[in-house]
Amino acid sequence: MENFTDRLYAAARPIWQESHHHAFLYELREGTLAPDRFAFYLCQDYVYLLDYAKLFALGIVKAEEEADMAWFAELVHSTLHGEMDAHRRLASSFGITRAKLENTKPSAVTLGYTGYMLGVAEKGSLADLVAVLLPCMWSYREVGVLFKDYPGALDHPLYGEWILTYASEEFGKITDWLIDRMNRLAQGLPEPALRRLEELFVTASRYEYRFWDMAYKKEMW
Numbered sequence: 001m002e003n004f005t006d007r008l009y010a011a012a013r014p015i016w017q018e019s020h021h022h023a024f025l026y027e028l029r030e031g032t033l034a035p036d037r038f039a040f041y042l043c044q045d046y047v048y049l050l051d052y053a054k055l056f057a058l059g060i061v062k063a064e065e066e067a068d069m070a071w072f073a074e075l076v077h078s079t080l081h082g083e084m085d086a087h088r089r090l091a092s093s094f095g096i097t098r099a100k101l102e103n104t105k106p107s108a109v110t111l112g113y114t115g116y117m118l119g120v121a122e123k124g125s126l127a128d129l130v131a132v133l134l135p136c137m138w139s140y141r142e143v144g145v146l147f148k149d150y151p152g153a154l155d156h157p158l159y160g161e162w163i164l165t166y167a168s169e170e171f172g173k174i175t176d177w178l179i180d181r182m183n184r185l186a187q188g189l190p191e192p193a194l195r196r197l198e199e200l201f202v203t204a205s206r207y208e209y210r211f212w213d214m215a216y217k218k219e220m221w
């Protein structure tokens with residue numbers, strides 16, 4: 001029998017594919033992305049990740065099993081000290097300080113995406129929370145793993161480092177845990193509940209696409 005996440009992947013695949021061809025990611029892997037667009041992305045993504053870490057903290061609150069609490073705690077830590085450390089390092093190469101990152105005003109898309117995820121997580125079940133946060137981890141892991149093998153994609157010192165963050169074994173390990181957790185949470189749920197989880201997953205995937213687009217256009221409001 002197919003895993004529930006196979007169904008999620010199939011539903012979001014056209015959106016993920018379109019993201020891979022978006023000018024932001026295309027130019028990033030070619031090494032031609034204008035630095036001001038990448039710097040804009042880093043600042044928006046920094047404030048995005050601050051809220052994303054809160055989503056994992058809500059995972060601790062919603063979890064009923066100690067093992068889940070430990071995983072979500074690990075995810076809070078790896079976001080604040082792993083992924084965001086990488087952002088701080090990359091940002092400093094553009095002369096962007098930590099204070100500037102922290103004080104970034106979120107764009108309409110950033111606010112919309114984080115507000116959507118946090119709203120779902122606050123009101124919904126653990127399954128809802130995992131469905132809405134999974135595209136973030138999984139789609140970035142896919143970008144990292146695909147792009148690292150593109151000829152020349154790692155040549156740009158900063159964009160190459162960004163790609164390797166998401167292609168890393170550590171990032172892959174937590175993504176695999178979330179995929180497995182989604183499958184176990186979906187087990188035995190009736191079709192309307194599965195459809196709802198699919199809708200959350202697809203909506204978050206649409207926000208991922210909009211995030212690349214917002215960054216490329218440096219669009220605030």
Ligand SMILES: Cc1ncc(CN)c(N)n1
Pocket residue numbers: 045048049083135136137140208211
């Ligand atoms: C918008 C967004 N989505 C996903 C990721 C990967 N955690 C991220 N850094 N930013």
